Amino acid sequence: MKKIQMVDLKGQYAHIKDRVDASVLEVIESSAFINGPEVHSFQKELEEYLGVKNVIPCANGTDALQIAMMGLGLKPGDEVITADFTFAATVEVIALLGLTPVLVDVDPINFNIDIHAVQKAITPRTKAIVPVHLFGQCANMDAIMEIAEEHNLFVIEDNAQAIGATYTSKDGTKKKAGTIGHVASTSFFPSKNLGCYGDGGAIFTNDNDLAHTIRGIVNHGMYKRYHHDVVGVNSRLDSIQATILRAKLPHLDAYNKARQDAARKYSAAFLDNEKIITPFICESCDCHVFHQYTLRLKGVDRDALVKHLNDNDIPCGVYYPIPLHKQKAYADDRYDENNFKVTNQLVEEVISLPMHTELEDEQISFITAKVLEFVNK
Numbered sequence: 106m107k108k109i110q111m112v113d114l115k116g117q118y119a120h121i122k123d124r125v126d127a128s129v130l131e132v133i134e135s136s137a138f139i140n141g142p143e144v145h146s147f148q149k150e151l152e153e154y155l156g157v158k159n160v161i162p163c164a165n166g167t168d169a170l171q172i173a174m175m176g177l178g179l180k181p182g183d184e185v186i187t188a189d190f191t192f193a194a195t196v197e198v199i200a201l202l203g204l205t206p207v208l209v210d211v212d213p214i215n216f217n218i219d220i221h222a223v224q225k226a227i228t229p230r231t232k233a234i235v236p237v238h239l240f241g242q243c244a245n246m247d248a249i250m251e252i253a254e255e256h257n258l259f260v261i262e263d264n265a266q267a268i269g270a271t272y273t274s275k276d277g278t279k280k281k282a283g284t285i286g287h288v289a290s291t292s293f294f295p296s297k298n299l300g301c302y303g304d305g306g307a308i309f310t311n312d313n314d315l316a317h318t319i320r321g322i323v324n325h326g327m328y329k330r331y332h333h334d335v336v337g338v339n340s341r342l343d344s345i346q347a348t349i350l351r352a353k354l355p356h357l358d359a360y361n362k363a364r365q366d367a368a369r370k371y372s373a374a375f376l377d378n379e380k381i382i383t384p385f386i387c388e389s390c391d392c393h394v395f396h397q398y399t400l401r402l403k404g405v406d407r408d409a410l411v412k413h414l415n416d417n418d419i420p421c422g423v424y425y426p427i428p429l430h431k432q433k434a435y436a437d438d439r440y441d442e443n444n445f446k447v448t449n450q451l452v453e454e455v456i457s458l459p460m461h462t463e464l465e466d467e468q469i470s471f472i473t474a475k476v477l478e479f480v481n482k
């Protein structure tokens with residue numbers, strides 16, 4: 106059996122090596138390292154794949170979130186509601202821009218922002234909601250868009266973990282994650298579902314005016330050469346990363362399918378085990394692309410299980426061990442622990458198993474056997 110890894114980027118590369126190597130060499134030969142034709146082609150191809158009017162590439166997923174918020178013209182003091190259970194980047198950029206983060210609890214079934222908690226958190230200063238499609242699963246976008254419309258709020262989707270997922274609305278319309286809110290951000294960090302070989306990110310929007318504003322912001326606030334109309338940033342996707350992403354984009358659906366297949370095999374093995382809650386999988390749609398495969402443990406010593414797996418050369422992860430409202434940087438007297446019942450519980454229970462495009466049946470069987478051996482002992 107091949108050594109089990111949390112993410113197997115080398116194994117994935119082996120299948121696309123010829124195209125990747127040739128196109129990277131071409132970029133080097135062309136010397137068009139920044140804003141070259143590869144970046145433009147990737148942008149167009151991703152717009153087509155997502156069915157969105159505008160993709161604006163940038164340097165990473167954290168920048169993408171920040172730039173999306175700058176583009177919307179959010180001002181210091183504006184309140185932005187987001188999930189307490191996510192990667193820190195989401196709340197970091199809110200704070201960095203002088204906006205007021207308002208963290209709220211999440212849903213125990215899909216780990217995504219709790220709609221009732223969002224409603225409760227809205228004040229006259231609320232300007233935006235940032236749902237995170239955590240672990241690859243779409244948040245409840247129908248409800249979020251309804252709340253936003255009712256209260257005149259912007260919706261910024263943090264789509265760093267769910268690129269390629271499809272959200273089916275109540276009326277049956279299907280849209281790609283990241284094309285439902287007013288604007289969305291994504292990350293091409295190597296381990297993400299569509300990852301490059303360094304840093305990269307992008308902003309998506311169907312609003313052409315907002316896209317124009319954002320294209321200036323990513324380029325020092327410049328709309329005409331050396332005329333700086335707004336305070337911007339320097340945030341670019343480089344041509345080498347773009348050409349790698351072009352090589353991988355045609356495989357994204359197959360990559361996500363491989364992740365879903367692995368998830369189903371894991372879940373089948375844990376079926377009916379009282380101490381394991383497997384992730385919710387909607388059989389009739391494609392709303393979960395398993396950036397992570399995350400279990401909730403009931404009455405299991407998680408640290409000991411982690412050790413048991415590691416002793417058997419099985420890596421695993423705890424995403425995330427501390428809720429954001431308890432992080433030093435984001436703690437705030439306003440927060441009432443009673444409002445974070447779910448996140449406070451999830452941080453104690455969750456464990457993520459190896460998840461990537463190259464998992465083999467033999468590896469999955471070994472992993473599930475070792476989990477069950479510990480849990481059932």
Ligand SMILES: *Cc1c(COP(=O)(O)O)cnc(C)c1O
Binds near residue numbers: 266306
């Ligand atoms: C990875 C990630 C980001 C940040 O992306 P970077 O490219 O690493 O800056 C933001 N939000 C979430 C939910 C992420 O998983």
